[in-house]
Amino acid sequence: MSRGRDIGTDDERVRVRPPKRGSRPRTKRRPRHEDAVEARVLAVDRGRYTLLTGEGVRIVAMKARELGRGARNAVVVGDRVAVVGDTSGQPGSLARIVRVEERRTALRRSAEDSEAAGVERVIVANADRMLIVTALADPPPRPRLVDRCLVAAYDAGMEPFLVLTKADLADPAPFLELYSALDVPTVTTALVDGEVQGLDALQEVVTGHESVLVGHSGVGKSTLINALVPGADRAIGDVNVVTGRGRHTSSNAVAFELEGGGWVIDTPGVRSFGLAHVGPDDLLAAFADLVEVAVDCPRGCPHDGEAPRCALDAWAAGGEGGPLAAARLDSFRRLLASRVSELP
Ligand SMILES: Nc1nc2c(ncn2[C@@H]2O[C@H](COP(=O)(O)OP(=O)(O)O)[C@@H](O)[C@H]2O)c(=O)[nH]1
Ligand SMILES: [Mg+2]
Numbered sequence: 322m323s324r325g326r327d328i329g330t331d332d333e334r335v336r337v338r339p340p341k342r343g344s345r346p347r348t349k350r351r352p353r354h355e356d357a358v359e360a361r362v363l364a365v366d367r368g369r370y371t372l373l374t375g376e377g378v379r380i381v382a383m384k385a386r387e388l389g390r391g392a393r394n395a396v397v398v399g400d401r402v403a404v405v406g407d408t409s410g411q412p413g414s415l416a417r418i419v420r421v422e423e424r425r426t427a428l429r430r431s432a433e434d435s436e437a438a439g440v441e442r443v444i445v446a447n448a449d450r451m452l453i454v455t456a457l458a459d460p461p462p463r464p465r466l467v468d469r470c471l472v473a474a475y476d477a478g479m480e481p482f483l484v485l486t487k488a489d490l491a492d493p494a495p496f497l498e499l500y501s502a503l504d505v506p507t508v509t510t511a512l513v514d515g516e517v518q519g520l521d522a523l524q525e526v527v528t529g530h531e532s533v534l535v536g537h538s539g540v541g542k543s544t545l546i547n548a549l550v551p552g553a554d555r556a557i558g559d560v561n562v563v564t565g566r567g568r569h570t571s572s573n574a575v576a577f578e579l580e581g582g583g584w585v586i587d588t589p590g591v592r593s594f595g596l597a598h599v600g601p602d603d604l605l606a607a608f609a610d611l612v613e614v615a616v617d618c619p620r621g622c623p624h625d626g627e628a629p630r631c632a633l634d635a636w637a638a639g640g641e642g643g644p645l646a647a648a649r650l651d652s653f654r655r656l657l658a659s660r661v662s663e664l665p
């Protein structure tokens with residue numbers, strides 16, 4: 322990587338370490354940027370960036386041309402930036418983003434067909450927690466999407482949490498059992514008389530952190546944001562009764578400040594995360610229940626279902642892993658395969 326600001330590509334996992342100052346080539350600070358103001362990106366819409374400055378002023382900015390174009394040079398929600406120009410925040414004022422600070426974490430999704438092959442687009446920067454929001458019904462839970470999110474969270478250096486919504490519609494017990502072997506904290510919420518139940522536990526998870534909410538459209542992410550942030554006023558979608566899917570009511574990621582400290586970031590329905598850069602062992606590491614079993618595999622075992630003495634097969638077939646073992650192994654192997662097929 323040649324550009325100083327193109328960071329996070331290899332180092333997403335070093336979240337706990339402070340940014341390595343001076344260890345990479347950085348964008349040259351030109352003298353005229355010395356009076357730049359630090360700000361946080363709250364929202365991005367068609368080339369216009371809504372920022373909150375360190376002084377608490379909301380401003381609108383555009384990206385300086387020198388930062389470059391394309392997915393690789395994108396400025397995203399959660400980024401810390403330096404801005405110059407008119408930072409007054411007065412109506413009609415427009416500032417200029419001249420620098421993007423090194424990211425602590427980067428959540429990526431795979432590029433779509435129309436985009437440059439192999440480019441994984443960063444969608445949210447600097448979040449330290451990922452809230453994987455899954456409805457218990459309407460739409461039904463998708464364990465494979467949850468697993469995919471878990472891998473993306475570990476890979477990005479974020480702490481994952483499972484948030485199970487719509488407990489008023491279905492019993493959370495079966496889904497909780499499926500994930501009981503993993504060390505992932507879980508919060509369950511419900512909607513009763515238009516009020517979100519379970520909000521206290523959720524508040525505890527997000528207070529003092531930068532949390533990104535991910536999950537399929539229609540699972541209730543915006544409903545949770547509205548409950549956590551009075552005045553957020555996120556559009557709530559109806560779930561289509563035929564497909565069980567929500568309309569795509571939120572089309573961009575947006576950050577909201579919490580009264581008690583911290584930030585929550587709402588995202589549109591995310592269906593795919595770029596995992597092409599995640600190695601098999603890193604992938605396995607996201608499956609804590611399988612890691613313990615795989616210590617008995619032959620050296621260099623690819624765990625892919627073709628390997629002759631893979632301990633995972635014996636575990637799933639022999640009943641020692643319990644009734645859910647086969648489903649867990651299946652989930653892991655599907656991810657393993659999809660990760661490979663994602664490669665350009
Ligand atoms: N029954 C029930 N419905 C919910 C719950 N949370 C959200 N919903 C509904 O699910 C639909 C989609 O919610 P929304 O917040 O827009 O989902 P998003 O697409 O993930 O942001 C809306 O009709 C919400 O009223 C819940 O806990 N229980
Ligand atoms: Mg939404």
Ligand SMILES: [Zn+2]
Binds near residue numbers: 615625628630
């Ligand atoms: Zn194996």
